[in-house]
Amino acid sequence: MQTTVTLRDVARAAKVSVSTASRALAGGGLTSKSTEARLQRIAAELGYRPNTLARGLKTRSTRLVGLVVHNLTNASFRVLAEVVQRRLRAEGYQALLCITADDPEQEAETIETLADQRVDGLIICPTGHNGALLASLDASGTPVTCVVRRDETVELETVLAADPEGAYAGTRHLLELGHRRIGLIVGRQETTSGRERLSGYRRALEEAGIAFDPTLVHAGRYEPETGLAGCRQLLDRDDRPTALFAANHESALGVLRGLAERNIALPDDISLLCYEDVPGFAWQRPAISVVDSGANAMAELAADRLLQRLRPNAAPSAAGEYRIGARLIQRQSVRPVAH
Amino acid sequence: MQTTVTLRDVARAAKVSVSTASRALAGGGLTSKSTEARLQRIAAELGYRPNTLARGLKTRSTRLVGLVVHNLTNASFRVLAEVVQRRLRAEGYQALLCITADDPEQEAETIETLADQRVDGLIICPTGHNGALLASLDASGTPVTCVVRRDETVELETVLAADPEGAYAGTRHLLELGHRRIGLIVGRQETTSGRERLSGYRRALEEAGIAFDPTLVHAGRYEPETGLAGCRQLLDRDDRPTALFAANHESALGVLRGLAERNIALPDDISLLCYEDVPGFAWQRPAISVVDSGANAMAELAADRLLQRLRPNAAPSAAGEYRIGARLIQRQSVRPVAH
Numbered sequence: 001m002q003t004t005v006t007l008r009d010v011a012r013a014a015k016v017s018v019s020t021a022s023r024a025l026a027g028g029g030l031t032s033k034s035t036e037a038r039l040q041r042i043a044a045e046l047g048y049r050p051n052t053l054a055r056g057l058k059t060r061s062t063r064l065v066g067l068v069v070h071n072l073t074n075a076s077f078r079v080l081a082e083v084v085q086r087r088l089r090a091e092g093y094q095a096l097l098c099i100t101a102d103d104p105e106q107e108a109e110t111i112e113t114l115a116d117q118r119v120d121g122l123i124i125c126p127t128g129h130n131g132a133l134l135a136s137l138d139a140s141g142t143p144v145t146c147v148v149r150r151d152e153t154v155e156l157e158t159v160l161a162a163d164p165e166g167a168y169a170g171t172r173h174l175l176e177l178g179h180r181r182i183g184l185i186v187g188r189q190e191t192t193s194g195r196e197r198l199s200g201y202r203r204a205l206e207e208a209g210i211a212f213d214p215t216l217v218h219a220g221r222y223e224p225e226t227g228l229a230g231c232r233q234l235l236d237r238d239d240r241p242t243a244l245f246a247a248n249h250e251s252a253l254g255v256l257r258g259l260a261e262r263n264i265a266l267p268d269d270i271s272l273l274c275y276e277d278v279p280g281f282a283w284q285r286p287a288i289s290v291v292d293s294g295a296n297a298m299a300e301l302a303a304d305r306l307l308q309r310l311r312p313n314a315a316p317s318a319a320g321e322y323r324i325g326a327r328l329i330q331r332q333s334v335r336p337v338a339h
Numbered sequence: 340m341q342t343t344v345t346l347r348d349v350a351r352a353a354k355v356s357v358s359t360a361s362r363a364l365a366g367g368g369l370t371s372k373s374t375e376a377r378l379q380r381i382a383a384e385l386g387y388r389p390n391t392l393a394r395g396l397k398t399r400s401t402r403l404v405g406l407v408v409h410n411l412t413n414a415s416f417r418v419l420a421e422v423v424q425r426r427l428r429a430e431g432y433q434a435l436l437c438i439t440a441d442d443p444e445q446e447a448e449t450i451e452t453l454a455d456q457r458v459d460g461l462i463i464c465p466t467g468h469n470g471a472l473l474a475s476l477d478a479s480g481t482p483v484t485c486v487v488r489r490d491e492t493v494e495l496e497t498v499l500a501a502d503p504e505g506a507y508a509g510t511r512h513l514l515e516l517g518h519r520r521i522g523l524i525v526g527r528q529e530t531t532s533g534r535e536r537l538s539g540y541r542r543a544l545e546e547a548g549i550a551f552d553p554t555l556v557h558a559g560r561y562e563p564e565t566g567l568a569g570c571r572q573l574l575d576r577d578d579r580p581t582a583l584f585a586a587n588h589e590s591a592l593g594v595l596r597g598l599a600e601r602n603i604a605l606p607d608d609i610s611l612l613c614y615e616d617v618p619g620f621a622w623q624r625p626a627i628s629v630v631d632s633g634a635n636a637m638a639e640l641a642a643d644r645l646l647q648r649l650r651p652n653a654a655p656s657a658a659g660e661y662r663i664g665a666r667l668i669q670r671q672s673v674r675p676v677a678h
Contacts, residue, residue, distance in 0.1 A: 017451035063456070064403075067436070072421050073618070078411045081420075085436055089449075094456060097406070097424055097436035110428075112356035117402070117433060224622050253622040260624030279412070280619060283563050283592040285599030 005048045007092045014042045019063055022092035026061075065306065066114035067095045068124040070102040074222065075249055075278045076148055076161075076295040077125070083299035084123055091307055093120065104129035111137065121306050126151040143309040147302040149192055155319040157309075159302045161293040163193050166326025167200025167245075170273050170291040173328055174243045175208045178337035179271065183241035184217045185230035185251050194219060197247050197275060216241060220251075227254025235262060242337045243271040249278045252288065267335040277329065286332035294324040344387045347429040353381045358402055361431035365400075404645065405453035406434045407463040409441040413561065414588055414617045415487055415500075415634040416464070422638035423462055430646055432459065443468035450476065460645050465490040482648040486641040488531055494658040496648075498641045500632040502532050505665025506539025506584075509612050509630040512667055513582045514547045517676035518610065522580035523556045524569035524590050533558060536586050536614060555580060559590075566593025574601060581676045582610035588617045591627065606674040616668065625671035633663035 011021035016035070024031040024039035031039075067084050069077040085095040096119060100107040104127045111133045114122060121143045126134065131153035138144040138156060146158040174182050184201050187194030198219075202212050215237075218230030227246055231254065234241055246252040252274040259266065266272055266286050274281065274290045281288035301322055308314060350360035355374070363370040363378035370378075406423050408416040424434040435458060439446040443466045450472045453461060460482045465473065470492035477483040477495060485497040513521050523540050526533030537558075541551050554576075557569030566585055570593065573580055585591040591613040598605065605611055605625050613620065613629045620627035640661055647653060 011448075017448055017455055019452045019455040064435075072411060072417045078417065081436065082411050082438060085438055089437070089452075094435050094437070094452065096403075096433050097420065098428070098433070099421060099424055109350075109356055113358045113428075113433065116356055116358040224618070250618075253619055257622050257624050279563070279589075280592055283596050285596050 005046045006090045007048065008090045010039065010043045010046055010048050011092075013046060014039055018089065018092040019094075022061075022063060061120050062118050063093050064096050064117060064119045065093045065310075066098060066110075066117075066119045066122040066124070068098045068100060068107070068110055068114075068122065070100055070125055070127075072099065073250075075276060076293065076298070079295040080123075080125075080147065080299045080302070083296060084303050087300065087303035087307070091310075093310075100127065102127055108133060115142070121145070121310050123147055123302050123306055125149050128152060131156075143306060143314075145302050145306045145309075147298060150321070152192075157305055157319055157321075159298050159305065159322045159324065161193070161295075161298060162323040162325050163196035163293070164200040164203070165323075166275065166291045166293055167197040167247075168204045169200075169326060169328055170245055170275060171201045171204035172207075173330075174245065174271065174273060174334065175204060175210075177243075177271070177334065179241075179243040180210060180337070181213075181216065181239060181241040181243075183230070183234035183244045184247070185227055185234075185244065185255065186217060186219050186247040187222055189219055194247070201245065222248040222250050224250055224254035224257070227251030227256075228258045229254070231255045231258030235259075235264070241270070243273065243334070246272065246274045249274060249276045249281070252281075256284075266333045271334040271337075273334055282331065284333075289331045289334040290329050292327045292329050294326055297324045344385045345429045346387065346431045349378065349382045349385055349387050350431070352385060353378055357428065357431040361402060400459050401457050402432050403435055403456060403458045404432045404649075405437060405449075405456075405458045405461040405463070407437045407439060407446070407449055407453075407461065409439055409464055409466075411438065412589075414615060415632065415637070418634040419462075419464075419486065419638045419641070422635060423642050426639065426642035426646070430649075432649075439466065441466055447472060454481070460484070460649050462486055462641050462645055464488050467491060470495075482645060482653075484641050484645045484648075486637060489660070491531075496644055496658055496660075498637050498644065498661045498663065500532070500634075500637060501662040501664050502535035502632070503539040503542070504662075505614065505630045505632055506536040506586075507543045508539075508665060508667055509584055509614060510540045510543035511547075512669075513584065513610065513612060513673065514543060514549075516582075516610070516673065518580075518582040519549060519676070520552075520555065520578060520580040520582075522569070522573035522583045523586070524566055524573075524583065524594065525556060525558050525586040526561055528558055533586070540584065561587040561589050563589055563593035563596070566590030566595075567597045568593070570594045570597030574598075574603070580609070582612065582673070585611065585613045588613060588615045588620070591620075595623075605672045610673040610676075612673055621670065623672075628670045628673040629668050631666045631668050633665055636663045 008018050011018040024035045065088050072078050088095050098110045107127045108130050123145050125148040126146050128151050131151040134144050135154040144156055146156050150158045186198050189195055220226030246255045274288050277290040277292040347357050350357040363374045404427050411417050427434050437449045446466045447469050462484050464487040465485050467490050470490040473483050474493040483495055485495050489497045525537050528534055559565030585594045613627050616629040616631040
């Protein structure tokens with residue numbers, strides 16, 4: 001199978017750095033004439049499209065791309081940072097990592113700084129409070145791709161998880177195993193992901209003819225404390241749920257502690273499904289069943305979209321929205337309800 | 340208590356981005372005369388040392404600092420990335436995140452690319468194979484600070500964990516509780532951390548008059564698989580250890596699985612101590628006792644050192660080595676040996 005030749009392949013063959021290769025192929029005297037000629041020859045030999053690239057590359061390009069996330073604790077952001085920087089590097093770009101702590105003020109400052117640095121593009125998980133800044137950057141020729149969250153105040157190209165479908169599929173899996181009282185520990189309802197995961201859960205219940213019971217839902221930050229509080233509250237009920245659905249990997253840590261402190265065994269006494277996968281879950285005993293939200297695929301697509309728009313003569317953004325399908329991974333923490 | 344006024348404080352007071360503030364204070368017409376004057380006034384009011392800064396700042400500064408780690412899966416690298424980018428940003432620098440997968444070839448390419456980008460400085464966890472490249476960068480005026488690992492082929496400023504002392508303190512803690520057969524799951528002996536953690540373990544045993552038994556040691560990569568294999572091997576012995584010391588958080592995941600698959604309970608049937616802390620360990624039940632290797636303090640000191648060397652008129656590097664003390668955190672997975 002033929003794979004695409006990247007700028008990196010050309011650089012390796014020429015034994016120069018990727019950025020030297022990109023400058024040489026861009027032409028315009030950014031490197032010596034002999035380097036330019038040599039790189040163009042090697043690129044042609046390998047089948048890299050040097051002419052298209054050379055024609056369109058802005059010589060003012062900094063080869064820098066901003067990557068703005070809320071933190072590196074959440075597994076999705078970690079995966080995003082690893083994948084995006086790898087993909088960018090293979091095309092001769094460097095990622096400028098910025099962390100906003102989901103704080104609108106820090107985000108505004110970050111966007112301004114990246115604009116000052118004249119980044120070629122930006123991949124960002126927005127707080128939702130600086131849409132105008134992002135839109136003006138995008139309109140002025142610095143493409144912006146949003147990921148994980150949408151900024152609902154503006155129209156920007158956005159790559160999201162399929163949260164409504166993922167939560168629906170997870171809830172349906174539990175229903176099919178006979179569970180009727182399913183406790184949901186979910187994100188804050190001010191966030192897209194919190195709302196969408198709740199809506200998927202409700203839809204699955206409604207389809208199964210089960211009335212939605214808001215007292216089975218505990219909403220809060222994606223933190224272990226939320227999972228612990230929700231787990232305790234749900235276990236205190238007379239009609240204890242037979243299954244719990246934890247809305248992210250951090251809250252699941254708190255749920256596991258809540259179950260352990262009351263000696264409630266997985267999956268015999270209760271079933272647990274978690275939204276979002278982390279390596280530790282497969283190693284747990286019992287291994288935790290999950291709805292994998294597709295962080296890897298989201299990161300790859302965000303990189304794809306931005307890189308395409310960084311190409312010369314790229315079509316202007318259609319401000320489209322992309323959704324990555326979630327995937328149920330059955331392990332050992334869920335079982336059919338006992339009768 | 341008086342805290343140091345950072346460039347960020349000045350920028351906030353002036354309601355401009357940090358990079359605008361840095362350019363204004365650097366003088367030389369990088370911003371408008373009125374911005375320059377206003378920023379210098381505000382900096383003086385706040386007690387920021389604008390003259391020192393303005394005098395020495397290279398106007399060719401890119402305000403970019405390379406941050407090179409092996410991955411973002413390991414907790415120490417994650418903490419390093421979060422802390423370093425926050426500290427740099429507070430001084431008007433942006434972190435260029437690069438991931439090498441501990442691969443010398445990728446590392447060489449990364450260092451060249453960062454040099455091409457004309458970064459002001461570099462914080463790197465070296466593979467140990469590109470010391471000459473790093474040393475020449477450092478010698479040419481781009482300060483390099485190594486962190487987590489030393490490149491033993493060259494003299495560069497380096498911030499390390501106190502692994503020999505940490506492993507010694509952890510082993511001693513187990514000895515004091517009466518454990519005599521302590522299984523050690525440790526890193527590969529080709530790495531500094533693997534060797535140093537083993538040496539700390541040996542020293543504690545020797546001091547306690549216990550002969551070193553190499554069959555109690557299992558060395559491998561810092562991965563769950565290593566912990567699982569080591570755990571199984573140690574549990575298969577007739578004289579099973581009464582305590583296990585797992586050399587990092589990933590291998591501990593495998594140890595926990597190995598214990599669970601044989602229904603061996605912590606801490607009643609065996610004690611477990613882990614080198615390196617992650618948030619999940621405090622949430623486990625029983626909570627896992629650890630030797631905290633001080634990733635936060637290491638990251639802060641690496642940032643301190645590099646920022647000091649980026650100051651105007653900074654003294655040339657003394658190529659010093661710094662060690663961050665490890666700290667024992669007692670939770671619930673270790674108990675005195677049963678008699």
